[in-house]
Structures are given as structure tokens and as C-alpha cells.
Amino acid sequence: MSTQVEHADPGIFKKYFFSTDHKIIAMQYLFTGMAMAMIGGFFAYVFRMQLGFPNQYVPGYGIVTPGKYNALVTMHGSIMIFWVAMPVLIAAFGNFLIPLMLGCDDMAFPRINRLSYQIFLLSALVLLSSFLVKGGPFGGAWTAYPPLSAVGAYNLTPIGATLWLLAVALEFVAFLLGGINFTVTTMNSRAPGMKMYEIPLVVWMIVLASVIFMASVGPLVAGAIMLLFDQTMSTGFFDPTRGGDPLLWQHLFWFFGHPEVYVVLLPAMGIVAEIVAVFSRKKIFGYKTVLYTTWAVGFLSFVVWAHHQFVAGIDPRMANIFSVTTLLISVPVTEMVFLYIATLYGGSIHLDTPMLWALAFIAEFMIGGVTGIFLGSSGTDIYLHDTYFLIAHFHYTFVPIAIIAVFAGLTFWYPKMFGRMLNETLGKIHFWGTVIPFNVIFIPLFITGIAGDQRRVYNYAQFAEQSRPALQHLRTTSTIALLVMLSFQLVFLFNFIWSLRNGKSAGANPWRSTTLEWTVPSPPPHGNFSEMPTVYRGPYEYGLPGRADDFLPQNVPD
Amino acid sequence: MLERYLTAASTYAHWIDYQFLLIAVLVGFWLILAEAVMFWLIFKFRAKDGRPTQYITGEEKHQTRWITIPHVLVILCDLVIIVPAIMVWYNIKQVLPAPDETVRVIGQQWAWSFQQAGPDGVLDTADDIRAVGELHVKVNTTYHFELLSRDVVHSFSVPAFRLKQDALPGRTIIGWFRPNRVGTYDIQCTQMCGIGHAMMAGRIIVETQQDHAAWLMRNSNPAVGEPRVPPASATNGGSTMAEMRR
Numbered sequence: 001m002s003t004q005v006e007h008a009d010p011g012i013f014k015k016y017f018f019s020t021d022h023k024i025i026a027m028q029y030l031f032t033g034m035a036m037a038m039i040g041g042f043f044a045y046v047f048r049m050q051l052g053f054p055n056q057y058v059p060g061y062g063i064v065t066p067g068k069y070n071a072l073v074t075m076h077g078s079i080m081i082f083w084v085a086m087p088v089l090i091a092a093f094g095n096f097l098i099p100l101m102l103g104c105d106d107m108a109f110p111r112i113n114r115l116s117y118q119i120f121l122l123s124a125l126v127l128l129s130s131f132l133v134k135g136g137p138f139g140g141a142w143t144a145y146p147p148l149s150a151v152g153a154y155n156l157t158p159i160g161a162t163l164w165l166l167a168v169a170l171e172f173v174a175f176l177l178g179g180i181n182f183t184v185t186t187m188n189s190r191a192p193g194m195k196m197y198e199i200p201l202v203v204w205m206i207v208l209a210s211v212i213f214m215a216s217v218g219p220l221v222a223g224a225i226m227l228l229f230d231q232t233m234s235t236g237f238f239d240p241t242r243g244g245d246p247l248l249w250q251h252l253f254w255f256f257g258h259p260e261v262y263v264v265l266l267p268a269m270g271i272v273a274e275i276v277a278v279f280s281r282k283k284i285f286g287y288k289t290v291l292y293t294t295w296a297v298g299f300l301s302f303v304v305w306a307h308h309q310f311v312a313g314i315d316p317r318m319a320n321i322f323s324v325t326t327l328l329i330s331v332p333v334t335e336m337v338f339l340y341i342a343t344l345y346g347g348s349i350h351l352d353t354p355m356l357w358a359l360a361f362i363a364e365f366m367i368g369g370v371t372g373i374f375l376g377s378s379g380t381d382i383y384l385h386d387t388y389f390l391i392a393h394f395h396y397t398f399v400p401i402a403i404i405a406v407f408a409g410l411t412f413w414y415p416k417m418f419g420r421m422l423n424e425t426l427g428k429i430h431f432w433g434t435v436i437p438f439n440v441i442f443i444p445l446f447i448t449g450i451a452g453d454q455r456r457v458y459n460y461a462q463f464a465e466q467s468r469p470a471l472q473h474l475r476t477t478s479t480i481a482l483l484v485m486l487s488f489q490l491v492f493l494f495n496f497i498w499s500l501r502n503g504k505s506a507g508a509n510p511w512r513s514t515t516l517e518w519t520v521p522s523p524p525p526h527g528n529f530s531e532m533p534t535v536y537r538g539p540y541e542y543g544l545p546g547r548a549d550d551f552l553p554q555n556v557p558d
Numbered sequence: 559m560l561e562r563y564l565t566a567a568s569t570y571a572h573w574i575d576y577q578f579l580l581i582a583v584l585v586g587f588w589l590i591l592a593e594a595v596m597f598w599l600i601f602k603f604r605a606k607d608g609r610p611t612q613y614i615t616g617e618e619k620h621q622t623r624w625i626t627i628p629h630v631l632v633i634l635c636d637l638v639i640i641v642p643a644i645m646v647w648y649n650i651k652q653v654l655p656a657p658d659e660t661v662r663v664i665g666q667q668w669a670w671s672f673q674q675a676g677p678d679g680v681l682d683t684a685d686d687i688r689a690v691g692e693l694h695v696k697v698n699t700t701y702h703f704e705l706l707s708r709d710v711v712h713s714f715s716v717p718a719f720r721l722k723q724d725a726l727p728g729r730t731i732i733g734w735f736r737p738n739r740v741g742t743y744d745i746q747c748t749q750m751c752g753i754g755h756a757m758m759a760g761r762i763i764v765e766t767q768q769d770h771a772a773w774l775m776r777n778s779n780p781a782v783g784e785p786r787v788p789p790a791s792a793t794n795g796g797s798t799m800a801e802m803r804r
Contacts (some may be wrong), residue, residue, distance in 0.1 A: 065754040147727060148710040154667065154752055170675065240728020246711055285616030286625065311713070313726045316651040320644050327636045334632050338625050339616065344599040346612030351604070358721040359600065366592055370585035377639055379577045383560070383720040386713065386748040418799065450578075450707065452717035453564040454748040462759035465564060465717060465744045495738025543611030550611060 021526055026096035027417070028117050032394040033088035036124060040079035047072045048459070052479025054459050057261065067156065069458035071138030075127075077142030078164065081260070082171050083124055085402035090213075091120070093409055094182050096417065100517035100524060101200050103191025108184040108233040115299045116177035123170035130163035134214050136166035136255035142158070146238035150230040162231050162519060169224045172217050180212030190514065191252055191555075193535035197288060198554070200515050200539040202270030206295060209266040212298050224250030250312055254305035257508070259398070259512075262301040266294060268405035269336060274279050275339055275412050278513045279355035280347030281550055283540040284467050285339050293332035296511040300329040307452070308549035310381045319378040326376035331469055333369060337362060342358045348550075353427035354511075357408030361400045368396030371446070386456075389449025407434070407492070414496075415510045419522040420503030426495040433488030440481035444474035514553045560720075567739040567764060568719035573646045575720070577647045580642060584635050590672070653736050657702035661693065665712030665725040668754025670745055676778040687777050696770040697740050705731040713749035716762055724749055737764040 016024060021041035042060075049056070052065040057063060064072070095113065097264075107113045123186055130137040138160040140149045149165075153159030186199065217554070226237040227249065236242030238249050277284050284290060306314060325383045337394040340362055349355070370394040374380050384390060407430075414422050448471050509518040516533055517524070533555040542551040559564070559582060561574040614621060660681055662673040664730035672693045676685030695701060705714055715722040716735070723733050745760030765773065 008682070066756055069755060070755065119692065139753070145711050145749070145751075146750060148750065151710075154710050156753060234680065236646075240726070246728070279612045283615060285614060287615075288617065289625065291621070298749070311645075311651075311712075311722050312724045313729060313731050319647055319651070323643060323647070324640060327640050330636065331629065331633055335625060335629050338628055341596045341599065342616060344596070344603060346614055347603045348605045348609060348611045349600055349603050351600075359596070363593060364598060366589055370589045373585050373639060374578065374581050377577065378579060379643040379644030379650070380574055380581065382647070382722050383574050383578075383717070384651060385722055387717075421590065447563065448562055453742075454715065454746045456750045457746075457756040459756055462757055463744045463746060464742075464761075467597060542614045545613050 018114065020114045020333060022095045022099050022107045022110070022113060023417075023524065023526075025113050025117050026092045026094075028088045029095060029120070030092035030228055032121060032124060033084050036079050036083040036087075039128075040076050040084055041489070043072045043079070043299060044075040044482065045186060047076070048479040048482045052476040054461070064458060066458050067136070067139060069454065071137045071139075071157070071160070071232065074139050074141055074164075075455055078127070078168070080398070080402060081142070081264070082168060085264040085398065086171075087120060088406050089264050089271075089402065089409075090182075090206055090209055091178050092118070093202070093267060093271065093413075094178070094210070097200075097517060098182055098185055098203055098414065099189070100416075100520065101203050101515050101539075102189055102194065103516045103535065104185070104189040104531065105527045105532075107181050107528065108189055109181050111261045112177050113181050116174045116181065117169055120140070120174035123167045123174060126163055127158070127167035130160040130167075133159040133163065133338060134162055141351035143253055144249075145253075146230060146246050148226060150227060150238050152231070158231070159477070160229065160276030165224055165228050165231070169221060169228075170226055172221055172224075175210075176214055176217065178215045181208050183214075191535045194554070196386075197291075198535060198538045200270075201284065201287070201290060202267065205266040205270030205273075205292060208294055208298050209263045209383075212259045213263045213299060215303065216256045216263075219252045220256035236341045246308075247313060250309055251305070254308045255302075258305040258308065259298075259301040262297055264401050265397070266297070266321065268401040269294075269360065271405050271409040272361050273356050273410070274342065274364075274515070275408055276343050277540045277542065278350060278511050280344050280349045281360070281542045281543055282343050282345075282347040283538075285342040285438040287538065287540065290336060290339050291331060293336045294334040297329060297336070300325060300332070303465075304329055304376075307376055307378075307381070310378050311385050319370050323376060323378040327373065330369065330376070332344055337366060337369070350455035352449065352511075353422070353424060353431060354408050354412035356431045356458060357404055357411060360431070361404045361408060364404060364435070364438070365400040366395060366401060368393060368398075371396060372399060384449065386454055388445045388447040388453040388455060391455055392445040392449055395442050395445075399442075403434070404437075407431075410496075412511070414499070416517055416522050416524070418500055418503075419506055420499050420501075422499045422503060423495050426491055428493040430495065434485055435492060437481040437488070441478045441485065444478045447546075448474050459557055467472055487517070512551055514541055514551050516554055519553060519555055564656040565583055565718050565739065565741070565743070566715075566720070567737055567741060567743055568625070568721065569736040569738050570646075570650050571718070571720040573649065576643055581639055582614040584639060588632070588635065651733070654732065655700050655736075657734065658699045658701045659690065659696070660704065661695070662704045662706065663693070663714055664708060665714065665747065665751075665758075666708035668747075670714070670747070670758065670760040677774055685778050687762060687774070689777075693745070693760065693762045694770060694773050695737055695762060695764055697764050698738050700734060700736045702732055702734050702761050703740050705733065710751050711749050712747045712751050712758070715748040716743060717746065718743035719762075722748060737762075740764050740766060 046061045047069055049058040056513045136159050137159040140155045149161055150152050153162055229235040230237050234246040238244045238246050303325045307326045375384055376517050411422055451471055453466055506522045508521055520528055535554045536557055541551050544552055559579045664671045669690050671690045673686055673688050675681045677689050678685055704722055705725045707727045712725040714725055719735050721735050741760045741764055747758035747761055
């Protein structure tokens with residue numbers, strides 16, 4: 001059956017802007033996410049300049065006032081999580097990979113899929129529009145604790161605060177639509193023969209992330225509506241003088257906010273699993289165990305939220321429970337990392353660029369994981385809460401997730417997406433130019449954190465203990481490392497654009513991989529498979545004894 | 559370990575510092591071990607011509623024990639961490655030792671203000687001392703603080719004491735500290751509270767008994783007259799104790 005006949009060329013506008021093709025939608029999410037990453041990265045540059053070189057003119061921006069600083073950190077956090085990590089990791093990779101890896105022609109609900117992206121784009125535009133309104137964008141931190149976020153007289157950005165809230169709520173709608181689509185597609189549209197335990201891990205993990213997202217976001221959507229009413233209709237859901245409670249928002253926010261960490265972690269873990277298997281030519285060590293630990297992580301992620309609130313004024317006895325669950329969740333995550341490391345044993349490890357990124361993810365994420373123990377232990381959290389130790393900790397998880405794993409995935413699937421190979425040399429320059437400065441940015445911040453630097457402060461002049469020159473040197477070091485890291489991203493951009501035309505032609509399966517997306521031409525045509533595949537085995541059959549080839553694709557009969 | 563980076567000036571600062579050290583040693587060991595094993599595997603099994611890969615499912619007993627054993631050890635380490643962590647938490651946040659003095663700490667955009675008893679040793683009387691941005695306390699004295707906020711969420715943080723507690727509008731949160739080192743220390747606000755957040759600084763001045771008494775006399779409201787013995791029905795037992803010691 002030829003798909004080309006059914007899918008006649010619809011014209012450029014319809015093809016690229018109103019497409020229902022999952023691959024086009026994936027690209028829309030990817031490029032929107034990358035554009036937002038540039039904005040979020042620019043904000044990081046501006047406020048790090050202010051911290052590294054206080055009160056100096058920031059080239060390309062100007063003087064950073066306290067109000068602008070607050071807006072910059074708020075927008076950096078919101079954008080990087082909601083408009084970069086989620087669209088790229090879940091929506092872009094999810095849309096691109098799920099139908100191709102499952103062996104079907106498109107998502108279960110292609111038009112819901114299109115709607116999902118359109119709402120997502122709208123949410124991004126609403127957020128960006130807050131830069132144009134009176135008072136500027138919201139500056140009350142990405143957690144938006146009321147009463148600060150609820151009352152214009154407190155936050156001084158009444159319109160910006162409401163736009164921020166609307167944008168976040170719209171973004172949630174987009175991902176609810178996307179999540180339903182991913183889940184239904186994976187449950188219903190797999191190629192004949194593909195059993196549950198033969199689904200590639202990245203698909204499993206994106207689907208589980210979507211399930212976690214859909215199950216956790218409900219309370220926050222309700223909370224967002226209540227906050228919107230508090231802002232615009234003078235209700236008092238979070239106002240203690242009228243019977244409301246500011247802590248209610250914190251519970252609703254973190255009931256979503258903590259699972260959200262795993263919503264972005266799991267797709268990253270999945271991407272890394274695929275790459276580690278391909279480039280060490282090994283079966284994943286304990287595929288089912290990886291899956292069970294993923295489920296355990298997903299379940300536990302719902303019962304750790306109040307560790308963000310140990311010192312927030314909750315009943316102190318509650319901290320004990322949440323401290324235990326928080327340390328408990330370290331167990332399946334540790335096990336997952338051990339399984340990935342064990343996969344390397346007995347392999348034949350090729351250090352191509354995607355593998356470098358995947359290994360860097362494991363190495364750096366472990367640092368983020370173990371520093372979480374300091375914060376999850378209620379006793380030490382009293383001191384470390386809301387310091388730069390916390391900032392450094394979660395950047396050691398989020399940068400591996402949203403930067404390192406994304407580069408791993410992009411360099412790995414670029415040949416499939418665009419039909420050409422990226423330049424290896426430029427890829428390696430970009431890798432080292434990103435990973436080394438990344439550590440130089442955040443290791444000093446662990447130290448300023450344990451020396452007492454509190455977060456969200458544009459200038460430490462008011463604080464004698466924080467004004468010690470040694471701490472300022474560390475902040476300046478961190479800023480300079482950020483400048484180096486950002487400038488190396490130009491290498492990637494150049495490589496990305498240059499290779500679209502000039503890269504080596506990739507062929508269908510340049511990495512000699514086993515999963516179904518590598519059985520179709522690169523880039524895959526509309527409709528994906530000229531002949532719908534049948535699956536005969538699991539996704540990681542590398543190094544099978546007694547065979548000439550060291551890999552056996554899922555769709556090849558025995 | 560933490561004291562290398564910031565003075566410890568309260569009794570429980572050391573509890574937190576020891577807990578930090580304990581975690582650092584345990585997780586440091588695992589981190590270095592795991593990273594070392596990973597880099598060793600990358601080196602040992604780098605691609606070489608003519609060396610086939612091994613087919614390992616990771617699902618048989620003799621294979622899974624390489625995961626199960628570290629897994630059990632990690633749980634053990636978690637236990638070793640969590641028990642003292644909860645003890646530290648319990649002793650700082652859950653139980654309140656009997657106070658010698660009580661101070662009221664009020665957060666509002668964008669300053670800390672303090673109310674403490676005047677020479678009569680009783681809070682909420684006419685000779686109370688009210689100050690903005692500066693809290694004078696006696697060394698080796700157990701203080702209760704009543705923490706309030708007049709507007710948004712703030713967080714009362716004294717890094718040298720390892721003290722941190724959010725201040726919520728509509729609630730009074732009671733906590734404690736016992737300074738054990740004379741000196742002047744920073745008070746921060748660690749919860750985003752608006753454009754003046756970075757300006758919301760204060761100082762806590764830990765003084766000797768004599769210096770504190772002198773400060774008290776200088777600053778108490780002269781109109782109130784002689785210090786008086788608090789009535790037996792004083793709501794605050796701690797003040798009575800302080801009075802008796804005096």
C-alpha cells in the first residue's frame with residue numbers, strides 16, 4: 001500500500017503550520033522549545049552578569065534593577081521548565097518517536113495533536129506578551145506563592161502575574177491533550193507482535209511521564225483558577241484575612257511540582273537508555289527491572305511533595321514522613337542508574353557524540369541525585385533550603401535532563417529527523433565546551449550555598465556575611481563559565497544548520513540500531529512505513545551469540 | 559565542615575553541621591565509587607576490533623545480584639542518614655525547650671521588625687522595645703520567637719544560627735534558638751517577597767549579659783519607670799525565669 005497517494009502534498013502553509021503529521025508537530029515543538037531555550041538562556045546570562053559583576057551595565061540588556069532581576073529569574077525558571085524541558089523532551093521526542101518506534105503511521109488522535117501544539121504556541125505567546133504590559137512580567141518566582149502572586153499591590157506586576165498564570169494554565173491544557181494522545185497511541189497502535197515488554201524504554205518512559213503529568217496537574221489547574229479569581233475578582237482562597245490559606249497553594253503547587261521533576265526526568269532517562277544500548281552494542285541490563293523502577297519512581301513521586309515545604313510553616317511532624325519518602329525515592333532512581341552503568345559491562349563502547357552526551361548525563365545526574373539527599377533530610381534542609389546549594393542541586397538534575405539528554409537525543413536522532421549526519425568534530429567540540437563549563441558554573445554555587453547565599457537576591461550588598469570577597473570570586477567564576485558555555489552553543493547551532501545541507505547522507509540506519517524508526521527512510525515520509533511492520537522481539541537485541549551481524553532489528557523474522 | 563564556610567553561633571548549628579558531614583561522607587563514598595566504576599567500564603570495554611560484545615540479559619540471579627547488593631547497601635545508608643536527620647529535625651523544630659526570653663519577629667515588605675520585653679521582662683507591656691532591622695539577644699539564653707507576617711510569605715533566616723522558618727500571614731509560628739557565640743550576624747529573608755526582597759536584611763546582635771542589660775536600659779521606654787516583677791499570671795513562663803535569675 002503506498003502512502004504517497006493518500007497523502008497528497010498539501011502546500012507549504014498547510015504542511016508546516018497546520019499539519020496533523022506527528023513528525024511536523026514534533027518539529028514545531030522542537031523549534032519552539034529551542035527558541036524559548038534561547039530566551040531562557042539569555043535571561044540566565046543577564047542575571048548571572050548582575051550577580052558576577054554587580055550593578056554593572058549588562059551588554060545587550062542594560063542595568064538590572066531589583067524588579068527586573070525578579071522578573072528575569074521568574075521567567076528563566078518558568079520558561080526552562082514549562083516551555084523548554086516539557087515541549088522538547090515530552091512533546092518533540094514523544095511526537096517524533098512514539099509512532100515511529102511503535103510501527104504505526106501517526107498518533108491515535110492527529111487533530112488533537114495539532115490542537116495541542118496550537119494551544120502550546122498560544123501559551124508561549126501569552127507568556128511573552130507579559131513583557132509588553134504595564135509593570136512588566138511577573139517577578140514573584142516560578143512557584144508564585146500567594147499572597148505575593150495574588151495581590152497586585154504586593155507584586156507590582158498585576159497584569160504580568162495574571163498573564164503568567166494564564167500562560168501556565170494553557171500550557172497544561174496543551175500537555176493534557178498531548179498526554180492523552182501518547183498514552184492511547186502506545187496502548188492501541190503498536191505494530192502487530194509488539195508486546196508490552198517489547199516497547200522501547202524511551203516510549204515507555206514518555207508515556208509514564210505523561211501519565212504522571214496528567215494525574216498530578218489536576219489539583220494545580222484548580223489552584224491556578226482559584227489564584228486567578230483571587231487576582232482578578234478579589235476572592236480570598238489564599239487570603240488568611242478572609243478565611244483563605246496561603247499554604248493551600250503551596251500544597252497544590254508542589255503536589256504537581258514534584259512529580260513534574262520526574263515528568264521531565266523519565267523521557268531523559270529513556271533517551272539515554274536507547275543511546276547506551278546502541279553505542280555499547282548491549283542489551284539493556286534488566287529491561288524489566290528498569291521498567292519496575294520507573295513505576296516505583298512514578299508512584300513515589302506523588303508522596304514526596306511536602307519536602308519543598310519543610311520550613312514553610314506546615315506541621316513539623318509532617319516533615320518526618322516526607323523526609324522518609326524522599327529518601328525512599330532515591331532507591332529506585334539509584335537502581336536505574338546502576339542498571340545503566342551495568343549495561344556498559346561486556347559491551348563494545350563507541351564514544352560517538354550521542355554516547356558522550358548519554359554518559360555525561362549519567363555522570364552529572366549522579367551528582368544531582370546525591371546532593372538531593374542533603375535537602376531531603378529534613379535536619380539539614382533547615383539550613384540549605386532556598387540557598388544556592390539548592391540551586392546547584394537542581395541544576396545538576398535539570399541541566400542533565402533538559403540540556404545534556406536533549407543534546408544526546410538530538411545528535412542521535414538528527415540523522416532520522418533530517419536525513420543527514422551531524423559533523424562529529426563540531427559535535428565533540430560542542431560537547432566538551434558545554435559539559436566542562438557546566439561544572440564550573442555550578443560547583444562554585446554549591447560552595448556559596450553552604451556559605452549561606454540565599455536565592456533570588458539581585459545583590460548581596462545588604463548582607464555582611466554574603467559580601468565576603470571570596471564568595472564574590474566564586475559568583476564571578478560561575479558567571480564567566482556561563483559565558484563560555486553559552487558561546488559554545490553557537491557551535492551547535494552552526495552544526496545543526498550547516499549539516500542540514502552539507503552533512504553526510506545518513507541512510508536509513510546509520511547507528512546500526514534495532515528499533516523500528518531505523519527501518520524507514522531518513523527522513524521518514526508522511527505515513528512513515530511503506531509496509532506496516534510486524535515485531536518479533538524486544539528492542540535491544542545486540543551482540544546475539546552465533547550471528548554475523550551484531551544486531552537484530554525488531555522487525556526481522558527469525 | 560560547614561563551619562569552614564560560615565560561623566556557627568547557636569547550639570543547634572553544630573547538630574546540622576554534623577548531619578551535613580555524615581551525609582557528605584556517605585554519599586561522597588557512593589558517588590566516587592559509582593563514577594569510578596562507570597569510567598572504568600567505559601575504558602575497559604571500549605570498542606576494539608575483533609572483540610565481540612557479551613550477551614547479558616541482566617535478568618538471571620548471578621547477574622541481578624550486582625544490582626541487588628548495592629541496592630540493599632543504599633537502603634542501609636539511607637537509614638543511617640534518615641534516623642539522625644529526623645532526630646536533628648525533631649530537636650530543632652518539633653520540641654521547644656523552656657524559654658528564658660520571648661521575642662516577636664514580624665516580617666513585612668521589606669523589613670524585619672522585632673518586639674521584645676523591656677526591663678519588666680514581659681512581652682506586650684508599655685515598656686516593650688520595638689526595633690526595625692536589629693535584634694539584640696543575650697548569649698547562652700534560650701529564646702522563643704513568635705514569627706508573624708503582615709503581608710506576604712517571608713522567611714526568617716539566620717544562617718549563622720542555621721535557623722530558617724517561613725513567616726505566614728494569618729499565623730503565628732513559634733520556634734526557638736539559643737545563641738552561644740557573641741557577635742553580629744545577618745538576618746535574611748529567604749522567600750521571594752517582592753522587589754525589595756534583597757533589601758530585607760537585618761542584624762542579630764548576640765551580647766554578653768552585661769552588654770545586653772546596658773542596651774536594655776538605654777532603649778527601654780523611660781516613661782514606664784522602674785522595672786517591675788511580672789504578675790504570677792504572666793502568660794510567658796520564660797520571662798518569669800529570666801526575672802528570677804536577675
